Amino acid sequence: MSSDMFIGSILVEKGILSEERLEEISAIHREKGGSLMEHLIACRAVEEEFLLKSIAEELDLDFVEKIDSEGISPELIENIPITFAKQYKLIPLRIDDDRAVIATAAPLDIHAQDDVRGLLGTDITICISPAEEILSAINSVYERQTGEDELESGTGEFEDEPVDLIDIADEAPIIRWVNSLFFQAVKERASDIHIEPGEREVYVRYRIDGVLYETKKANKGNLASIISRVKIMAGLNIAEKRLPQDGRISLKIAGKSIDVRVSTIPTSQGERVVMRLLDKTTVLLDLSDLGFASDHHEIIGRMIKRPHGIILVTGPTGSGKTTTLYACLSKINRPDINILTVEEPVEYDISGISQMQVNPKINLTFASGLRHFLRQDPDVIMVGEIRDRETAEIAIHASLTGHLVLSTIHTNDSSGAVTRLVEMDIEPFLVASSLMSVLAQRLVRVLCPHCREIFQPLHEQLEELGLTKEQRALRFKRKRDEGYRTKKTEDHLWDPSFDPVFYQAVGCEKCQHTGYLGRTAIYELLMINDDIRTHILRNSDSNTVKRSAVESGMVSLREDGARKVLMGHTTVEEVLRVTQEDVI
Numbered sequence: 001m002s003s004d005m006f007i008g009s010i011l012v013e014k015g016i017l018s019e020e021r022l023e024e025i026s027a028i029h030r031e032k033g034g035s036l037m038e039h040l041i042a043c044r045a046v047e048e049e050f051l052l053k054s055i056a057e058e059l060d061l062d063f064v065e066k067i068d069s070e071g072i073s074p075e076l077i078e079n080i081p082i083t084f085a086k087q088y089k090l091i092p093l094r095i096d097d098d099r100a101v102i103a104t105a106a107p108l109d110i111h112a113q114d115d116v117r118g119l120l121g122t123d124i125t126i127c128i129s130p131a132e133e134i135l136s137a138i139n140s141v142y143e144r145q146t147g148e149d150e151l152e153s154g155t156g157e158f159e160d161e162p163v164d165l166i167d168i169a170d171e172a173p174i175i176r177w178v179n180s181l182f183f184q185a186v187k188e189r190a191s192d193i194h195i196e197p198g199e200r201e202v203y204v205r206y207r208i209d210g211v212l213y214e215t216k217k218a219n220k221g222n223l224a225s226i227i228s229r230v231k232i233m234a235g236l237n238i239a240e241k242r243l244p245q246d247g248r249i250s251l252k253i254a255g256k257s258i259d260v261r262v263s264t265i266p267t268s269q270g271e272r273v274v275m276r277l278l279d280k281t282t283v284l285l286d287l288s289d290l291g292f293a294s295d296h297h298e299i300i301g302r303m304i305k306r307p308h309g310i311i312l313v314t315g316p317t318g319s320g321k322t323t324t325l326y327a328c329l330s331k332i333n334r335p336d337i338n339i340l341t342v343e344e345p346v347e348y349d350i351s352g353i354s355q356m357q358v359n360p361k362i363n364l365t366f367a368s369g370l371r372h373f374l375r376q377d378p379d380v381i382m383v384g385e386i387r388d389r390e391t392a393e394i395a396i397h398a399s400l401t402g403h404l405v406l407s408t409i410h411t412n413d414s415s416g417a418v419t420r421l422v423e424m425d426i427e428p429f430l431v432a433s434s435l436m437s438v439l440a441q442r443l444v445r446v447l448c449p450h451c452r453e454i455f456q457p458l459h460e461q462l463e464e465l466g467l468t469k470e471q472r473a474l475r476f477k478r479k480r481d482e483g484y485r486t487k488k489t490e491d492h493l494w495d496p497s498f499d500p501v502f503y504q505a506v507g508c509e510k511c512q513h514t515g516y517l518g519r520t521a522i523y524e525l526l527m528i529n530d531d532i533r534t535h536i537l538r539n540s541d542s543n544t545v546k547r548s549a550v551e552s553g554m555v556s557l558r559e560d561g562a563r564k565v566l567m568g569h570t571t572v573e574e575v576l577r578v579t580q581e582d583v584i
Contacts, residue, residue, distance in 0.1 A: 003035075003036075003108035003109075004026070004029070004035070004036040006108065007036055007037060007040070007051070007055070007108075008022050008026070008036065010054050010055065010058055011040075011045075011046060011051075011054075014054060016046055016050075016054075017045055017046065021045060025039050025040055025043050025045055028043070035106075037051065037106075048105075048130055048131065048132075049065075049130050052105065052107075052128050052129075052130060053128075055107055055108070055128065056107070056127075056128045059107060061107060061126055061127055061128055062127040062128070063127070063128050063129070064093075064103055064127050064128070064129045064133075065129070065130070065133070066133065066509065067091070067093065067103060067129055067133050067134065067136075067137040069136070069137040069140035069141050070140075071093075071094070072091070072092070072093060072094070072137065072141050073094075074141065076092045076094070076095070076100070077091070077092060077141055077142065079119045079120060079121075080092065080116070080119050080120070082138065082142045084115070084119075085138050085142075086135060086138055088104070088106060088109060088112035088115075089104060089105040089106050089131050089134050089135065090102055090103065090104040090105070090106070090112060090113075090116065090134065091103055091134055091137050091138050091141070092116075092120065093127070095122075096125065098122065098123070099122060099123045099124060099125050100116075100120050100122050100123070100124045100125070101124070101125045101127060102116055102124045102125070102126055102127070103127050103128070103129040103133075103134055103137075104126060104127075104128060104129070104134070105128070105129060105130060105131035105134050107126055107128050113126065132187075136187045139183045139187070139253075174222065174225045174226060174229050175229060177218065177222075177226070178226060178229045178230060178233075181193055181195075181204060181216070182251060182253055182258070182260075182277075183253060184206075184215065184216075185206055185277060186253045186256060186258065186277070186279075188206060188208055188215075188512055189208055189209070189518075190206035190207060190208050190277060191207050191208070191210075191276065191277055191318070192206070192207035192274060192275065192276050192277065193205075193206060193273075193274070193275040193277065194206075194207070194212065194272075194273075194274050195226060195227070195230070195272065195273040195274075195275075196272050197220065197223050197267065197269040197270035197271070197272060198220070198269060199220070199269065200220050201217050201218065201219065201220055202217065202218040202219070202220060202222065202223050202226060203216075203217055204216040204217070204218075208512070208514065209445045209514070209516050209517075209518065209519050210318065210443055210445065210519060211445070211514075213514075220270075223270050223271070224270075227264065227270075227271045227273060230262060230264075230273055230275070231245070231247070231262075231264065233249045233262075234247030234248060234249050234260075234262040235247050235248075236262070236264065241266060241271055242266055243266070244263070244264060244265045244266070245262075245263075245264045246261070246262065246263050246264075247261075247262045248260065248261055248262065248345075249262060249275075256279055256280075257279075257280040258277055258278065258279055258280065259277075259278040259280050259347075260275050260276070260277055260278075261275065261276040261278070261345070262274075262275050263275075263276075278347055278348075280348070280349075285323060285326075285327050286327060286330070286331070287300060287301065287327045287328065287331055289327075290320075290323070290324060290327055290520075290521055291520035291521045291522070291523075291564070291569075292521075292523065293523075293555070293560065293563060295555070296523050296525050296555075296560075299437075299525060299527070300328070300439070300525070301331070303436055303437055304328045304331060304332050304404070304406075305332065306404060306436065307379075307402065307404060308399055308400070308401075308402045308403055308404055309399050309404060309405070309434060309435070309436035310395060310396065310399045310405045310406075310407070310434050310435050310436060311328075311404075311405070311406050311407075311436055311437050311438075311439070312386070312406075312407055312408065312409050312417050312435070312437075312438045312439070313325060313406070313407075313408045313409075313438075313439045313440075313441065314408065314409050314410065314411045314412075314413070314414060314416070314417045314438060314439070314440045314441075315408075315410075315440055315441045315442060316410070316442075317410075318443070319441055319442050319443055319521075320441060320443050320519075320521050321408045321441065322343075322347055322384075322408070324439065324441065324521070325382055325406050325407075325408065326347075326348060326350065328406060329341070329350060329353060329380070329382060329406070330350060332380065333350065333352050333353060334352075335352070337379045337380060338354075338376070338377060338378050338379045338380070339352070339353045339354070339378070339379065339380045339381075339382070340353070340354050340355075340356070340373045340376055340378045340380075340381050340382070341353060341354070341355045341356065341381070341382040341383075341384075342355075342356045342357075342358060342366055342369035342370060342373065342381075342382070342383055342384060343355060343356070343357060343358070343382070343384040344357065344358045344366070344384045344385070345357050354376075356369055358384070365391075366383055366384060366385065366386070366387070366388075366391045367388070367390040367391045367394055370383055370391060370394045370395060370398065371394055373398075374394075374397075374398060374401075374403075378403055379403065379404065380403070380404045380405075380406070381395075381398055381403055381404070381405050381406070382405075382406045382407065383395055383405065383406070383407040383408075384407070384408065385407065385408050385409065385410070386407050386408070386409045386421075387409075387410070388424070389424045389425050389426065392421055392424050392426050393426065395407060396426065396430050396431070396434045399434040400430075400433065400434055409421075411440075412440075412580075413440045413524060413542070413546065413556075413557065414438040414439065414440040414524045414525070414526035414546075414549070414554075415438075415526060415542040415543070415545040415546035415549060416542045417438045417440075417526075418431065418435070418438065418526075418528075418532070418536055418542065418545055419541065419542045419545070421435070422536070422539060428536050428537050428539060429537060431536050432528070432533040432536040432537055435528050435536075436527075436528055437525060437526060437527050437528060438525075438526040438528075439523060439524070439525050439526075440523065440524040440525075440526070440557060441521045441522065441523050441524070441557075442521065442522050442557060442561075442578040442579060443519045443520070443521055443522075443578070444519060444520060444521075444522055444561060444564065444569075444570045444574040444575060444577075444578055445505075445514075445516035445518070445519050445570060445574050446516060446517060446518045446519060446520050446569055446570060447503050447505060447515065447516060447517075447568070447569065447570060447571060448505070448506075448507075448508065448510060448511035448514075448515055448516055448517040449517070450508050450510045450511070450517075451505075451506040451507060451508035451510070451511065451515065452503040452504070452505065452506060452515070453503065453504055453506050454501055454502070454503060454504075455502060455503065455504040456502060457502050457572045461572045461573075461576065462572070464576060464581065465558065465561070465562040465565065465572060465575060465576070466558070466559065466562055467500070467562050467565065467566070467572075469496050472493075472494045472495070472496055472498075473494075473496040475494045476494040476495050476496065493563060493566040493567065494566075498566075500565075500566045501568060502565065502571075502572065503568055503571065504571055505571060516574075520564065520569060520570070522557055522560040522561040522564055522575070522578075522579070523555075523557070523560050524554065524555065524556050524557040524560065525554065525555070526545075526546075526549050526554055527549070527552070527554070529552060531548050531551075531552060532545060532548060532549060532552075535548055557579045558575065558579040558580075558581070561574075561575030561578070561579055562575060
């Protein structure tokens, strides 16, 4: 029996996959190549850890959940090239009774195991570990001598004298230290790396799940070397220190293709660098994976199937607006629909969609790209952001001439987007006739399922979120009186007979002791109905528009956040952190 058939039989026998679903994924596997295991994980058919545990159980092998990389002797890996170890996802752990114990994420790859026997010159014993854990151990062991101590040692005193930056950047300790930043960032799921000069030290902070954490330090004397190394990797001018610069780096780390957007600015203490990490291998999320409640999911599904009109997504930078738009496009992406996008930058390539990146240096802006799109016979157009009157006018013209337009706009809430368009000197009647809906969103951290604990929040916190028993009873009565289908819209959570369990973050190794693991979104969906159109034509302020929307049944950001708290997904503190009190 082949390894793929063996894996398939395990999943079917355990009732994890149906034969029909297995055949669907097997067809993708036959078409694209690679291993069936990779496609099963990429399609979210099964969790990698669960699959590997099932294989370990079937083969009577040990499953090692956590690898102690510090306990691996450097002499043990001397004869195994790092490229080989990463390609086949394996690493020697120790020697037991003259046999090398090998951790692998591909336990059915017999050929790789034979090669390891030859490289080590000894018999081996196999155990199974998750691929991410093995790749992390490989990076840690092979990069153990990263030169960090060389950068962090010293009294903090340095001489500010002219140095050949090319020569400095080529020093091995600097290269290894910068590389270690990327390795650790990918391992800890960081979305951004901040390199910030202080008075006597260089500080490195990672943004993980939307929150910054300080992780490393280096001596201030190495700042020029570090910045120069990053600039060389990004193709920037290392001699220019007075002006901000932007660049990009393409890396492959732990088997993942990472696109890095680099931004440098001069400060009083020296140059500062921020790098945004985009995992190009990440599978695009479906609408059902974004955290929509059933009522929001149903409405959005209908909106994106309409032939014309404008749908706006609003929120601050880093709130997941682009991810939401990509999920919408993926949902309607079919051969009979012509979809064009103009973005800054193109974050993920989507097969079947034509994506264009703006370039202000050659006057290729959102407005000019959108204008040319109208000659390309589009059905659906996505504009990265509406930030000026010209872009807004062309987007509205496109929607009024039979095109569905999706875009983002920077406002605090959904009603603010309506007044923002009017402030751009767009005629109110054009906004009222073209705009279909506005989706405001924020990202909240998800509680780590491995360490969360039950607790009772303060009455004041529950009152702020509208979660006291009396507040829930009032909302449930209103919904019931309005004839809402309570079970379908999750409004049974507001039933006073429902006794919610509240959780708090604790922290463990799985979540880097933060108490949170990943993020989900909370939403506020403003539908443009007749009442809202009347307010737009009257030039009403955003509070008046929001009040009318709530009266029509709109769920506010804070209220949707409270719904996530009741479902045990996040904490009261998280929702209060990212939302403001509803003033209606």
